[in-house]
Amino acid sequence: MTTIYFDLDGTLTNPKAGITRSIQYALERLGHEVPTEDELIWCIGPPLHASLAKILGSDNLADQALLLYRERFSDIGIFENEAYPGIKDTLATLAASDRRMFVATSKPAVYAERIIDHFGLRTYFERVFGSELDGARTDKGELLQYALQETKVDPKRAIMIGDRSHDMIGARRNAMTAIGVLYGYGNREELMSAGAHHVCAAHRDLLDHAR
Template identity: 65%
Template sequence: MDTVFFDLDGTLTDPKIGITGSIQYALGKLGLPVPTQDELTWCIGPPLRASFVALLGGEKDADRGVELYRERFGTIGLFENTLYDGIIATLDTLHATGRRLFVATSKPHVFADRIVDHFGLRKYFTRVFGSELDGTRVDKSDLLRYALDETSTDPARAIMIGDRKHDIIGAANNGIPAIGVLYGYGGREELTSAGARHLVASPAEIPGYID
């Protein structure tokens, strides 16, 4: 595989505090009960608006929830985030082989770009692909289709690495094999059911499965 697409949240970085804290902020502003951060980890990975629809029990106030979330996330939450242990060594290894590395995240690229720069990851990635603030390409299938077109990539020569079913299914819908990471937020059953070709327990295992 000469092209590697990495998910961001739950794959390159652990965004738990920033994402769940910003959801708590939005729910509080809406005057609704606020779950604990641990109770909100299922929201890490899926498209944000869909998570608010589920949290609110319908479409009503979902857009306002996203707006309030971004109010906090855009200034505080995106930096409440840490790199996973071993991810830099993995990126060093893959980058040294001459492979093209890309980020492919449902997160809006205006936030994803800032996170990539904050952690000094820009040197590894040819480009960061994310959604638009209006929801365009928030679906992983649409995002990866766009990324393949933009990079003139043969899907048979690419691989997707992610921690949630959305990554695996989005890759499969574009003919891209996928590796599921168990150190993120999806879990073995979710990733296996979605069709992950391989599962890895740590970033250090990723290069071996790509080779």
């Protein structure tokens, strides 16, 4: 039986407004130039601290920015989000075939759990795997290794579905099948160059590959 691990941001939900506005809030508080929401799209998906460090040019400033980001995100930004239209139907179809399904996201688990519950997605997943607020397991490869160990799943019978390169790289590092989706924030070139075995334009297309 195949086991499926789903990314959250850009795969199950569209978090653009909440993430980009919370980054803007943090940068403004630090007196830094504030890019537009569209200019911050590249920050959606990868570990946030690394993206903030790239923007600010300093790990110390990134530490401060991350705390400010969470100040807004934990109460407001977390729900400036929406489940992709029809995603519940796709998940229900996959779940009906008795697959084991999990969420595996670089987002802190404390936020991911609330988002999954808020959008009524809990029923489809056995467990939500995320990073820790101290930065542990933000690397997708480490997160998936931990998730595979915790669930006692053979990686050769496991699939990782995500929209960014780090999802594909993490899957490949763990000998999993890597499936990229194009309705999120990564493009075909990014996903294929990162090792995607398949790329799906729409989440319904996953039904042809997540077997």
